Amino acid sequence: xxxxxxxxxxxxxxxxxxxxxxxxxxxxxxxxxxxxxxxxxxxxxxxxxxxxxxxxxxxxxxxxxxxxxxxxxxxxxxxxxxxxxxxxxxxxxxxxxxxxxxxxxxxxxxxxxx
Amino acid sequence: xxxxxxxxxxxxxxxxxxxxxxxxxxxxxxxxxxxxxxxxxxxxxxxxxxxxxxxxxxxxxxxxxxxxxxxxxxxxxxxxxxxxxxxxxxxxxxxxxxxxxxxxxxxxxxxxx
Numbered sequence: 001x002x003x004x005x006x007x008x009x010x011x012x013x014x015x016x017x018x019x020x021x022x023x024x025x026x027x028x029x030x031x032x033x034x035x036x037x038x039x040x041x042x043x044x045x046x047x048x049x050x051x052x053x054x055x056x057x058x059x060x061x062x063x064x065x066x067x068x069x070x071x072x073x074x075x076x077x078x079x080x081x082x083x084x085x086x087x088x089x090x091x092x093x094x095x096x097x098x099x100x101x102x103x104x105x106x107x108x109x110x111x112x113x114x
Numbered sequence: 115x116x117x118x119x120x121x122x123x124x125x126x127x128x129x130x131x132x133x134x135x136x137x138x139x140x141x142x143x144x145x146x147x148x149x150x151x152x153x154x155x156x157x158x159x160x161x162x163x164x165x166x167x168x169x170x171x172x173x174x175x176x177x178x179x180x181x182x183x184x185x186x187x188x189x190x191x192x193x194x195x196x197x198x199x200x201x202x203x204x205x206x207x208x209x210x211x212x213x214x215x216x217x218x219x220x221x222x223x224x225x226x227x
Contacts, residue, residue, distance in 0.1 A: 033214065040123070042205060042219035058214065088157065092215070100166055102149050103207075103215050105159035 002027045006091050006106035012114050013078065013085065021076045021109045023091035030096035032074035033103065036060060037088040046089075049074055050096060078111065086113050116141045118206055120218035127196045128226050134181075135191045135221045137206030146210045148182065150191045153203040153220075162204070165189065196225045 004025040013019045023032065031050050035043040045058030049068040063082025068074055074093075078085045088110050092103040117140045127133035139148070150162040165173045165182050172180050177194045189208075193200055206218040 035217075040219065042120075043217040045214055048214050056214075090159065092159070094209075094215075100147050100164065102147070102151075102161045102164050103159075103209075104161075108157050 004091060004093055004104055004106040006089075006109050008109060009107065011109055011111045013111060014114060016080045018077055018079050019111065021078070021089055021091075021111070023074045023076065023106060024072055025074075025093045025104075025106075026072060027093055027104060028071070029093035029104070030071070031094045032068070033092040033094075034058075034064075034066065034074070034076045035090045035092065037090060037108075043090065046076065085111055087111060116143075116208070116210070116216045118208060118216050118218035120206055120221050122221045123219070124222045124224075126224040126226055127193075129196055129198060131196055132192060132194045133196055133223065135193075135204050135206075135223065137189045137191070137218060139187050139189065139206070139208050139216070141187070141208070141210065143210045146208050148180075148189045149207045149209070149215075150178070150180070150189075151205045151207060151217075152200075153205065154199075154201070159205075163191065193223075198225050198227060201225045 007022045033048040034046040047066040049055035065077045090108050091106040094103045119138045146167045148165040152160045152162045163175045163178050179192045181190045203220045205220045209215045
């Protein structure tokens with residue numbers, strides 16, 4: 001079945017560590033997105049990518065980094081520079097030419113700083 | 115700047131009744147797409163309904179329908195015959211072609227038995 005897979009579902013990070021969240025899709029979608037979700041703040045865009053080897057910062061990119069070496073994969077690294085990383089992270093993808101279909105989401109990763 | 119506003123943080127409705135969730139947005143673009151997403155306690159985002167801005171006819175999907183007022187930049191969601199499984203967070207969103215999705219802050223809907 002086609003879809004988006006995020007892993008791990010739960011992730012714990014120690015202070016000062018970098019961690020990488022995985023996002024893989026087999027929908028042949030061109031565009032991929034990373035969102036952060038905090039209570040009462042909805043979904044805030046961290047980074048997005050429309051094509052391989054290209055990505056743009058979203059509203060809250062500071063302390064995060066991404067890569068898009070393959071169409072199917074869009075990993076997100078939460079660096080030690082992100083001062084408050086505890087949150088729920090959602091990855092999504094969409095067709096570049098068919099935005100009317102909307103974005104498809106993974107099941108999310110819950111990151112907790114310990 | 116593109117913004118989406120959901121002015122109702124929380125709502126409740128009796129089972130089998132009808133409820134309307136409000137959404138307004140701001141954009142200078144004329145061609146865009148509008149969406150309502152549902153996020154149940156599992157936190158999986160599910161597309162409920164979508165509307166293309168150039169279409170005047172309001173979209174419907176079974177018990178879900180929208181009231182799209184382009185001039186007023188309003189995009190409300192009506193849920194008829196509410197069911198317990200409709201309990202969730204609902205997010206309004208829009209997308210300009212070739213650009214990112216913009217989401218509102220969500221409305222938490224509780225269906226009361």
